[in-house]
Amino acid sequence: MEEIKVKYFTDDIDELCYVEGKSDWIDLHAAETVTMKAGEFRLIPLGVAIALPEGYEAHIVPRSSTFKNYGILQTNSMGVVDYTYRGDGDQWRMPAYATRDVTIEKNARICQFRIMKNQPRLTFTKVEHLDGPDRGGFGSTGK
Numbered sequence: 448m449e450e451i452k453v454k455y456f457t458d459d460i461d462e463l464c465y466v467e468g469k470s471d472w473i474d475l476h477a478a479e480t481v482t483m484k485a486g487e488f489r490l491i492p493l494g495v496a497i498a499l500p501e502g503y504e505a506h507i508v509p510r511s512s513t514f515k516n517y518g519i520l521q522t523n524s525m526g527v528v529d530y531t532y533r534g535d536g537d538q539w540r541m542p543a544y545a546t547r548d549v550t551i552e553k554n555a556r557i558c559q560f561r562i563m564k565n566q567p568r569l570t571f572t573k574v575e576h577l578d579g580p581d582r583g584g585f586g587s588t589g590k
């Protein structure tokens with residue numbers, strides 16, 4: 448089991464919780480009540496700074512129900528939190544675009560995250576041709 452240090456920027460949100468059995472993604476909460484107009488962009492504070500284990504990064508995505516409940520889209524589709532984003536002031540945020548007028552209450556569960564191992568170190572070699580057969584492009588595996 449990995450132990451992870453979490454700094455909370457407010458006492459008004461539930462603490463992070465690994466829920467056994469249902470999903471191993473961990474919910475994240477809005478750290479303040481946010482009111483947005485349709486078409487507005489905000490970086491919604493998630494109220495935590497986290498020291499990830501060495502060799503890991505975190506991926507943040509919206510909860511499945513977030514768009515239905517709040518009409519917001521995460522503008523980067525998936526947030527990548529680097530291992531180095533681990534300072535005392537490195538609060539996690541959700542970049543959000545509102546498709547309708549909405550108020551998101553403090554402590555609402557709007558995102559979820561998991562940690563992932565960093566990929567191996569890569570080098571890139573320029574070549575003129577690749578050996579494999581072509582796959583045939585988008586949609587070629589069937590309708």
Ligand SMILES: O=c1ccn([C@H]2C[C@H](O)[C@@H](COP(=O)(O)OP(=O)(O)OP(=O)(O)O)O2)c(=O)[nH]1
Pocket residue numbers: 507523525526527528529530531532538539540541542
């Ligand atoms: O949805 C997200 C995505 C990123 N971050 C934090 C963690 C990440 O490590 C940092 C990246 O900030 P930076 O200013 O480096 O962004 P960038 O210049 O766009 O770089 P990158 O290519 O690392 O995303 O922002 C969040 O809080 N939420």
